[in-house]
Amino acid sequence: MTELHLRQPSAPDARDAVRTLRPSQIREVANAGLGIENVLPFWFGESDRVTPQFIRDAARAALDDGATFYTHNLGIAPLREALAGYVSTLHGATSAGHVAVTSAGVNALMLAAQLVVGAGDRVVAVTPLWPNLVEIPKILGAHVDTVALDYGAHGWTLDLERLLASLTPDTKLLMINSPNNPTGWVMTREQQRAVLEHCRRHGIWIVADEVYERLYYADNTNGARTAPSFLDLATRDERVICVNSFSKAWLMTGWRLGWIVAPAALMDDLGKLVEYNTSCAPSFVQQAGVAAIGQGEAFTRQLVADLHASRDHLVRALSSIAGVDVKAPAGAMYLFFSLPGATQSLELCKALVREAGLGLAPGSAFGPEGEGFVRWCYACDTARLDAGVERLRRYLAEPGRR
Amino acid sequence: MTELHLRQPSAPDARDAVRTLRPSQIREVANAGLGIENVLPFWFGESDRVTPQFIRDAARAALDDGATFYTHNLGIAPLREALAGYVSTLHGATSAGHVAVTSAGVNALMLAAQLVVGAGDRVVAVTPLWPNLVEIPKILGAHVDTVALDYGAHGWTLDLERLLASLTPDTKLLMINSPNNPTGWVMTREQQRAVLEHCRRHGIWIVADEVYERLYYADNTNGARTAPSFLDLATRDERVICVNSFSKAWLMTGWRLGWIVAPAALMDDLGKLVEYNTSCAPSFVQQAGVAAIGQGEAFTRQLVADLHASRDHLVRALSSIAGVDVKAPAGAMYLFFSLPGATQSLELCKALVREAGLGLAPGSAFGPEGEGFVRWCYACDTARLDAGVERLRRYLAEPGRR
Known part of the structure; x- marks a missing residue:
């Protein structure tokens, strides 16, 4: 010894x-x-x-029904279908084949980053920003440059030209969170259009963290409008990955349930990454997600x-x-x-x-x-x-x- | 346009x-x-x-009690304490400060890999093996070499000398799954001791996937013995990370709950990685884990x-x-x-x-x-x-x- x-x-x-x-x-x-x-x-x-009680009840019912087994990597079919319908209503036609269920919104960001960036890749993020978007690519060995919002008489605003200038052709990925945590800043439709055009031109991926899209207050007295989304402008089969979560709009922070809308051509690879990260979200948690989408509006x-x-x-x-x-x-x-x-x-x-x-x-x-x-x-x-x-x-x- | x-x-x-x-x-x-x-x-x-019903009941009770909020990255204190007690009983003194709760066993493997390997690092794995251990390091840009078990009159066996020879000083990590999926092979105590000595000598990390440790049948008629574990030999503060899961021993596959035993000095960094991967396991799922440990023996x-x-x-x-x-x-x-x-x-x-x-x-x-x-x-x-x-x-x- x-x-x-x-x-x-x-x-x-x-x-x-x-x-x-x-x-x-x-x-x-x-x-x-x-x-x-x-x-x-x-x-x-x-x-x-x-x-809300009706969501907790759905999880309880699923537990009673014995929903305690593995599910498909990309999520149970009823939840993918429900999400496809929800996203279609908000942002235009989206099929279940473009939707993947994830183990939280942050897990969706990690999966999206794993899909497209590796060691040495250049990533751009708009800041101030909750730390996760900036730190996740670094775990994968990527380099993150930031473009700062400006603060002035109108609150936080984006200098679009400065962002576009930072999106050089060697950039692999833009990560953007709008509505933004922490500032509450919301990217305008025109800014999204300009950024999307620019990124298309250079083959740059966009990962849009839109978990606050429902928490939008401009001209939105009945809560029916969502913030401008890249999903409103992008086709479903280009280099745009939108990340969302049940945490904010249904008060489900402790459930760790999110989703991704991404090109259908990426779904097989995304399924592999889900397998190797968490394999699936808990079965009865996904059933609760079906109730949230179906009964939660x-x-x-x-x-x-x-x-x-x-x-x-x-x-x-x-x-x-x-x-x-x-x-x-x-x-x-x-x-x-x-x-x-x-x-x-x-x-x-x-x-x-x-x-x-x-x-x-x-x-x-x-x-x-x-x-x-x-x-x-x-x-x-x-x-x-x-x-x-x-x-x-x-x-x-x-x-x-x- | x-x-x-x-x-x-x-x-x-x-x-x-x-x-x-x-x-x-x-x-x-x-x-x-x-x-x-x-x-x-x-x-x-x-x-x-x-x-089992008592575990599902615990999750239901937690949902009734409103356990629907974020938890600490490393898990709720009652579960970390329960796991520390459980691991201590099986493998010797282990404090809650050495335990982290994860969103599944596979998530624990991903976190362990993220802790220690990056692009270009060399990883060794013993095969045949469920694919996850071999593929996870590749997501991080690492290179994985495999050492094959032999099949013969005594079933699957390890050629220890061949494994030791493959663990060259430039190796960053050995990933080993015993009891093994798919073969059922179990590494002997003596093999573990030799591998641990060798890895100590060269500063090589060991990630031990021990999720089947309770499913062990040699001289074990009452189910009280566990398979030989690296935790039986290693100190709690050296380069050994043990990964476990609630999936097999408590039939909780669909719950996605696991844990890590690792050096206390790594826990702050592990907490950051949990934050950036899933942030925490679902709150009421962790409560169900407390019931599994406390009432499940x-x-x-x-x-x-x-x-x-x-x-x-x-x-x-x-x-x-x-x-x-x-x-x-x-x-x-x-x-x-x-x-x-x-x-x-x-x-x-x-x-x-x-x-x-x-x-x-x-x-x-x-x-x-x-x-x-x-x-x-x-x-x-x-x-x-x-x-x-x-x-x-x-x-x-x-x-x-x-």
Whole structure:
């Protein structure tokens, strides 16, 4: 046995590409609040409401029925059919052969990235952005360049020419998230058209993270309109992969269920990648997804109306605090705003949770372009928002805060 | 709009590394049986029994309780604690800080591979082997060399010296699955010790896929013994990552729940990878896992006893067919045996499903070393096994089959 200990190799470490992935600054803030009682958390991208009963009932019924076996890699046929119908209604004819079920929206992004990028490939992403889109290609050895949104009198806007200039012919993939987490920015139809034309010209793939497409408030009083989507412009068989999720529009964050719309010619390869990543989403979870699509439209429209009201309520309340600069974005479920002290947003957010019991996400968690801002998820009732605003107001009113 | 159509780039394709991944030959056989009535399927690695009621009840209760939110990347604390206790009982002291919950066993393998291998790295795998271990590193750009088991009078055996010789100092990772799918081969304690010593000497990582560890029949009449595990020999903080799953020992294939035991120093990086792959396993699925670990021991032991009996029953029945060469392996839930016509196992299995209504997996699905064999999953009752054996007997009795 002594031979076992003759050598002392260095301590085990993950490879460099993994060690240099960004850890979550949101979790760092949450950790700073451990032990603090009665924190009001607005830091995660998640409603405080449980999944609707009819969806939970569908999962229970599937469990009773014994839906506890493997499914097809690309998902159960009823869910693929339901999703094809749903996408067709929103964005034009789409067959089940263009749809794959995934183990969460983020899993869909990982699969999409695995499909098209490998070591050394160049990827472009528009930022600020939730970290996952920027970090996923790095796990595969790709290089990610970012194009920053601008912040001004109209909130967050895209300099289209700058984005197009960055999409050089050697670029493999553009990853774009609209409506955007964290800013709420929504890409316009005209911008999408110009980007699609440009990417077609150069054979550049587009992975569009459209999980917030239903959470869209411009000219959308009844929740029936979706944000502009690449699916509205692209054919179903070109280099466009759209990623979506049940998490936001049906309050199913903890279910880890998403989907991909992609060229039918890619489905065999996508099925292999699903096999080698998770093999399939849980069987009864997929059955719950069928219920969400089939019976959930009224729920989603009411949810969007509620979020719209929460957004406006929070913008009004925050605007009443001196030094806070906040604008109402057209989509998603966040306000991404500046306030005194936010130029060091991570330190500010740690102080807010420790000293005020207020849980916000630091802007720097979403890339260097996010520094100077904080993210507030408003997917909760207005009383809770009001309580949070009061904590912020009191914190900022203390001497030396401005 | 005409500009949109000026150029016709080539049709969209996945990247080469993905297009060259192996598709499932089992699915190819299953597709050959589409439209055939009353096929008896023994091709998938899955019991025909539904998940035990107490586990389904736990998921239902969690859904009722509103467990529909995101969880910690590494899993809910009660499940990590339960798994730490379970692993400690089987393999010696293991803390929750060494345990991560994953979205299936295969997802655990993908995460483990992402932790340690990137483009250009050399990986060694022992074959025949279910395809996932060999294909996963290729998605990450790694190169996989295989070392074949030998088949002889004692069934499948490992030439240890040949494996050690293949583990050159430039090797990054050894992936090994014991008890093995498809052969049922079980690595001996002495072989594990020699491999561990060798890998320590050269700083080579070991990823051990031990999802069949409970399905072990040697000197194990009460189902209490597990197969030899690298966890029995390794410290918890060296280059050994053990992967496990709820699929086999608790009949939870369709739940997609697994776990990893790994050095505590890797857990922060592993948490990042979980975030960027699936973020977490579904919340109520994890609660069901707590019930499986906490209340499932008697169930698992009975299951192992049943499988043991099914194995022996099927070996006896198949041995009565002339030309069939079958041996009882020490682990897993498959017989991997040779029979007339199996030198073209894919064609044979297609013919068996079309002409005899018998669904077996072709040996070539598990690598070229598997050619000449077929895999039969015996995780079902003996009446069904008998019906399948009769179909095989009748098929082989037809003129010209030998």
